[in-house]
Amino acid sequence: MSLWEKITNFLSSGYTEQAAAVPDAPEAEPETSNDSLSRKENGMSYTISMTVNGTACSGDVEARTLLVDFVRDHLELTGTNVGCDTSQCGSCTIIMDGKSVKSCTTLAVQADGSDVTTIEGLATNGDLHPLQQAFWDEHGLQCGFCTPGMIMAGVGILNENPDPSEETIRHNLEGNICRCTGYQNIVKAIQSAAQSTKGAA
Ligand code: FES
Ligand code: FES
Known part of the structure; x- marks a missing residue:
């Protein structure tokens, strides 16, 4: 059993099973060469x-x-x-x-x-990443609490699809909540970043 499988089993088992599964001393079983941990x-x-x-x-x-x-x-x-x-x-x-x-x-x-x-x-040598710049330009933030996560979600969207439709952006942002409800400008910022990086790709 790989180390990752052991960890998964440990986390998914009940308290009693966990207590029984954790020995006082480490198991003598050697790690496999595939175990990176x-x-x-x-x-x-x-x-x-x-x-x-x-x-x-x-x-x-x-x-x-x-x-x-x-x-x-x-x-x-x-x-x-x-x-x-x-x-x-x-x-x-x-x-x-x-x-x-x-x-x-x-x-x-x-x-x-x-x-x-x-x-x-994201920023390199003091220059904002295109998505950071786009959030600035399009006023894609208010209080800013959601902003790091929104920007990283935007990076993930553009990594998968450099030219996403508005519908795709909105669909992929469903897991990110802005308490200030600034979604319109957040979507515009991601669209803007997609446009600005088109020529650079
Ligand atoms: S803190 Fe991770 S999804 Fe809310
Ligand atoms: S800008 Fe305030 S939570 Fe999104």
Whole structure:
């Protein structure tokens, strides 16, 4: 059984099963060569490694540690917000291997070996990413709480389809909530970014 399967089984089993499943000492079973996680001595902590915003990083996490907590608390990248913690609002959206994911419902161990981009990684040499610029130009924010997640969701949309229709944008933003209800300008900003990057692609 792979280490990831063990973690999944552990998380999905009941308390009694968990208690029975956790031995006092780590199992002697050797890791397979495919396991990219290295298990720590106490058997409850895992060393994970990933590339975040172009920089290799690693850290020790529990099996239950959420990716958003790893990003915010361990890496101190606090631009990723937590709004609901239940995968409904999209404030915690980041890019993992090119796709937008909600980091409040992604385990940190699931991101082991991944290429992760957070809102802090979009600008280059002080120049805003085209989507950041478009949100600025189109006034795609009010209080700004949803904005990092909206922009990262927009990056995910444009990664999949560089020229999305308004309907596609609205459909793909269904998992992101703006408390200020500024959806019209958010959609316009993503359309604008799609237009501005057309020639550059
Ligand atoms: S905090 Fe992740 S979806 Fe709301
Ligand atoms: S701008 Fe306020 S929550 Fe979206």
